[in-house]
Amino acid sequence: MQRLDYLKESPSQTAGPYVHIGTNPNWVEITGVWKDDLGLALVGPETRGERILIEGTVTDGAGAPVRDALIEIWQADADGLHNSPAETRGTADPNFVGWGRQPVAEADGTFRFETIRPGQVPYPDGRVQAPHITVWIVARGINIGLHTRLYFADEAEANAGDPLLLRIPEPARRETLIARRSERDGIPVFTFDIRIQGDNETVFLDM
Amino acid sequence: MNNSYFQRDRDWHPPALTPTYKTSVLRSPRHALLSLPTTLSEETGPVFGHDILGPLDNDLIRNFAKDGAEAIGQRIIVYGRVLDETNRPVPGALVEFWQANAGGRYRHKKESYLAALDPNFGGCGRAITDAEGRYEFRTVKPGAYPWPNGVNDWRPAHIHFSVFGHAFAQRLITQMYFEGDPMIWQCPIVKTIPDPAALDRLVAALDRNATIPMDSLAYKFDIVLRGRRSTLFENRLEGN
Numbered sequence: 001m002q003r004l005d006y007l008k009e010s011p012s013q014t015a016g017p018y019v020h021i022g023t024n025p026n027w028v029e030i031t032g033v034w035k036d037d038l039g040l041a042l043v044g045p046e047t048r049g050e051r052i053l054i055e056g057t058v059t060d061g062a063g064a065p066v067r068d069a070l071i072e073i074w075q076a077d078a079d080g081l082h083n084s085p086a087e088t089r090g091t092a093d094p095n096f097v098g099w100g101r102q103p104v105a106e107a108d109g110t111f112r113f114e115t116i117r118p119g120q121v122p123y124p125d126g127r128v129q130a131p132h133i134t135v136w137i138v139a140r141g142i143n144i145g146l147h148t149r150l151y152f153a154d155e156a157e158a159n160a161g162d163p164l165l166l167r168i169p170e171p172a173r174r175e176t177l178i179a180r181r182s183e184r185d186g187i188p189v190f191t192f193d194i195r196i197q198g199d200n201e202t203v204f205l206d207m
Numbered sequence: 208m209n210n211s212y213f214q215r216d217r218d219w220h221p222p223a224l225t226p227t228y229k230t231s232v233l234r235s236p237r238h239a240l241l242s243l244p245t246t247l248s249e250e251t252g253p254v255f256g257h258d259i260l261g262p263l264d265n266d267l268i269r270n271f272a273k274d275g276a277e278a279i280g281q282r283i284i285v286y287g288r289v290l291d292e293t294n295r296p297v298p299g300a301l302v303e304f305w306q307a308n309a310g311g312r313y314r315h316k317k318e319s320y321l322a323a324l325d326p327n328f329g330g331c332g333r334a335i336t337d338a339e340g341r342y343e344f345r346t347v348k349p350g351a352y353p354w355p356n357g358v359n360d361w362r363p364a365h366i367h368f369s370v371f372g373h374a375f376a377q378r379l380i381t382q383m384y385f386e387g388d389p390m391i392w393q394c395p396i397v398k399t400i401p402d403p404a405a406l407d408r409l410v411a412a413l414d415r416n417a418t419i420p421m422d423s424l425a426y427k428f429d430i431v432l433r434g435r436r437s438t439l440f441e442n443r444l445e446g447n
Contacts, residue, residue, distance in 0.1 A: 010408050144220050
């Protein structure tokens with residue numbers, strides 16, 4: 001039989017406990033190699049859209065904080081456009097890259113992103129997806145990056161029709177992807193706790 | 208429009224729960240992943256311009272060294288291409304790498320291994336692939352490294368890689384090992400990979416044709432990211 005000539009994807013390996021040497025060297029006091037660690041700031045004065053804060057924790061199957069995790073987010077701009085050549089529907093806000101990266105705090109496993117509320121992005125069949133942010137977690141003990149999505153508690157109507165949320169077989173588990181809303185100094189704060197294993201385990205995606 | 212990406216072969220990648228790598232026990236989901244085709248949210252990804260790179264970003268022998276000094280260790284060049292599963296180059300891909308020094312010691316505040324730090328070695332580097340998907344960097348070969356898993360577990364010499372393709376769906380972190388290292392097959396992290404053919408993809412070959420005589424050995428390490436689907440028959444004419 002002829003062989004299909006596809007290559008196989010390089011297999012994943014854990015990022016390990018010292019991932020920050022490569023991703024956030026200044027944060028671990030390897031200074032002078034490059035000026036700024038990438039991905040720390042998403043929003044500048046020119047960025048369009050509603051400012052929001054994303055906060056949360058990463059916990060393991062014993063409820064303990066995962067103190068060495070690294071979190072990346074990827075999202076559309078305020079109009080639902082991605083700052084990527086693969087975006088086909090228009091030109092995204094040039095003052096919003098849409099990608100961020102933060103190590104969690106060593107003390108308690110918390111993370112925090114200052115960003116903007118994303119606009120809506122269509123599902124492949126044309127349905128509207130509720131506003132969401134792609135979240136990717138790597139750490140020691142995680143063999144392949146965990147991929148999930150953050151949705152917003154104050155978008156209940158959109159969430160109710162979201163094609164991805166509707167595909168989660170157990171409706172109660174949809175709640176694990178919906179960040180709780182509060183407010184601080186007039187800015188919406190969305191709390192997104194990522195539970196890798198156990199009670200209220202976050203839904204993780206194979207996309 | 209069909210821009211979706213090949214589904215990941217999760218029997219080829221390491222599973223989440225691999226108890227001989229002990230930290231995975233509490234850091235692996237117990238529920239099944241939710242499998243879906245990619246959407247625009249995953250088919251797009253950040254772009255990194257060459258303007259982020261400094262002249263020594265891919266030279267770990269010198270990028271942390273003081274006053275013209277150089278890092279101590281076996282001088283090597285690591286080079287290769289970033290391709291996708293359809294064998295096409297991935298140009299403009301940001302590749303980040305990090306490693307221990309020649310003695311196996313990481314420069315990290317939480318690291319306590321007694322092997323000495325090298326004052327002229329930081330351990331981080333990065334490159335962006337060219338039009339053919341090529342990258343290269345210069346470093347010293349990292350040493351093996353003991354870690355608290357089993358009583359006497361040692362990591363083989365390795366370099367960590369983080370790769371951004373054109374889509375967030377392609378995001379990948381992995382590790383590169385060195386041809387002929389007898390420690391590869393005793394490592395619980397290596398053994399999280401179930402298929403020996405998959406492990407082969409992470410073992411860089413010594414390439415004597417790429418050495419610099421009287422200067423540096425060379426290892427070739429190609430990285431493959433997920434491929435984009437291209438459906439032959441669709442109800443529209445469209446390139447991909």
